[in-house]
Amino acid sequence: MSQKLIDLLRQYYYVGGMPEVVNHYCQKQDLKGVRRIQKRILGDYEKDFSKHVPARILPKVVLVWNSIPSQLAKESKKFIYGVVKKGSRAKDYEDALQWLINCGLAHKIMRVDRVKRPLKFYEDPGAFKLFMSDLGLLGAMSDVTSREVLTGENYFTEYKGAFTEQFVAQELIAIDQKIYYYSKENSPLEIDFLVQKDELYPIEVNAEVNLRSKSLRTLYDEDNSLKPCRFSMAGFKEQDWMVNVPLYLAQEWMRAAE
Numbered sequence: 271m272s273q274k275l276i277d278l279l280r281q282y283y284y285v286g287g288m289p290e291v292v293n294h295y296c297q298k299q300d301l302k303g304v305r306r307i308q309k310r311i312l313g314d315y316e317k318d319f320s321k322h323v324p325a326r327i328l329p330k331v332v333l334v335w336n337s338i339p340s341q342l343a344k345e346s347k348k349f350i351y352g353v354v355k356k357g358s359r360a361k362d363y364e365d366a367l368q369w370l371i372n373c374g375l376a377h378k379i380m381r382v383d384r385v386k387r388p389l390k391f392y393e394d395p396g397a398f399k400l401f402m403s404d405l406g407l408l409g410a411m412s413d414v415t416s417r418e419v420l421t422g423e424n425y426f427t428e429y430k431g432a433f434t435e436q437f438v439a440q441e442l443i444a445i446d447q448k449i450y451y452y453s454k455e456n457s458p459l460e461i462d463f464l465v466q467k468d469e470l471y472p473i474e475v476n477a478e479v480n481l482r483s484k485s486l487r488t489l490y491d492e493d494n495s496l497k498p499c500r501f502s503m504a505g506f507k508e509q510d511w512m513v514n515v516p517l518y519l520a521q522e523w524m525r526a527a528e
Contacts, residue, residue, distance in 0.1 A: 272505055272516065276284055279518045283433055284419040286406015287440075301416040308410035323369060326521065330354075330366035338376065339412045342432035346453070346460065348381070349400045360396065367400070377401045378445055382450045382464065385489060385496065389450050389466045399451060400440045408436055430477030434517065435462060438475050438501055441521040452489075459485050467527055469497045476502035477517075487511060499523070 284304065285295045291307050294300065313359050316332065323331050337354045341347070349497050351358045370376040381397035382389050402408045409419065412432075419433075442465070452461040452472070463473040474486050479502060486498040498512040507514040513522045 271347060275516070275518045276503060280420050283405055283437065284409055284414075284416055286404045286409070288404055288406060290390050291406055304406070305416075308406055312407060312410060321340060327366045327369065330363050330370055334363055334366045334372060335375070336411075338400055339408060339432070341400055342408070342436060345431065346413070347399045347431065347435060347451075348453075349378075349398055375403055377403065377439065379451055379463070380441060382452050383454070384453055385461070385464060385470060385472060385493065387466060387470060389464060390510075393450070397453075399435075399439075401436050401443075405433065405440060408433070434475050434477040434501075437517065438463065438473070440522050442524055445521060445525050445526060461485055461489060465524060465527075469495070469527075471524075471527060472496055472498045474498070474500045475517075477502060478502065479504040483512065497527075518524050 277339075281295075284301065285291055286308070288308070288311060290311070291304055294307055295304050315335075319328060319335075321330055333354050336456070341349050341353055344353075351360055351363055354363055367376070367378075369388040371378055377400070379401065381394045381399075382392040383394050384392040386392060414433075439449065442463070447465060448468075450464040452464050453459065461472045462475045465471040465473060472486055473491050474483050481499055483498070486500065490496055490498050494511075499515045500512060501517050501520045502514055503517060504514050506516060506519070
C-alpha cells in the first residue's frame with residue numbers, strides 16, 4: 271500500500287491540483303495534455319497580469335513571478351531580491367510581491383529567529399520563503415519532465431528540496447495552518463517549517479528516506495518540550511524524541527496533531 275501511495279504522490283507532483291488539469295488527467299491519463307494545459311494556464315496568468323496589474327508595477331510582477339522557481343532551487347529557499355534582478359532591493363519589489371500574494375498566486379512563509387511561543391513575536395520581516403499556489407505549475411514553469419517526476423530517477427536528487435517543500439507548504443496552507451521557518455544567524459542550523467498548535471512542531475522535509483535530522487536533534491536537545499517531526503518517503507516511525515511521517519500523510523498528520 272505504501273508504494274502505491276508514493277506512486278500516486280509522484281503523479282500529484284507532476285499533475286498538481288488545478289481543477290482542469292486534474293480532470294484531464296483523471297479522464298485521459300495524458301501527461302502531455304497535462305503539461306499543455308499547465309502551460310496554457312501560465313500563459314493566461316501572464317495575460318491577466320497585463321489586464322489587472324497597475325501599469326507601474328507590471329514589469330516587476332512578471333519578474334518576481336518568473337523568479338520563484340529559481341528562488342526555490344536555492345539551498346536555503348530564502349527569497350532574495352537580487353535573484354529577481356541583479357542589484358535590486360526590497361523596496362524595489364515589495365509592491366509587486368504583495369500583489370501576487372494578495373491574488374493567491376504566491377504564499378509567503380516568514381522566518382522566525384527563535385523557536386519559542388508565540389512564534390509571531392519572533393518574526394523577521396526581512397526574511398521569508400515564497401511558494402507558488404500549485405506544485406504542478408511549478409513543474410511546468412521549471413520544465414521538469416514527467417519521467418523525472420514519475421520515476422524518481424532525477425527528481426529526488428535535482429529537484430527534491432524545491433518540490434518537496436512546495437508540496438508540504440501547500441498541504442499545510444490548504445488547512446489554513448499558519449507556517450513559519452527558522453534559521454539562526456551565522457549558523458547552518460535551519461528548520462524547514464514551524465507550526466504552532468497546542469505544542470510547537472519543528473518540521474524537517476526530506477524527499478528521500480534519509481532519516482538523519484541533525485538540525486531537529488540540536489533544537490530538541492535545547493528544548494525537550496518541542497515536538498519534532500520529519501516528513502519523508504520513509505514509513506511512519508515514532509522515536510523517543512521525534513516522529514517520521516510519510517510525505518503523503520503530511521496534511522492529515524498535521525490536521526490531527528494536538
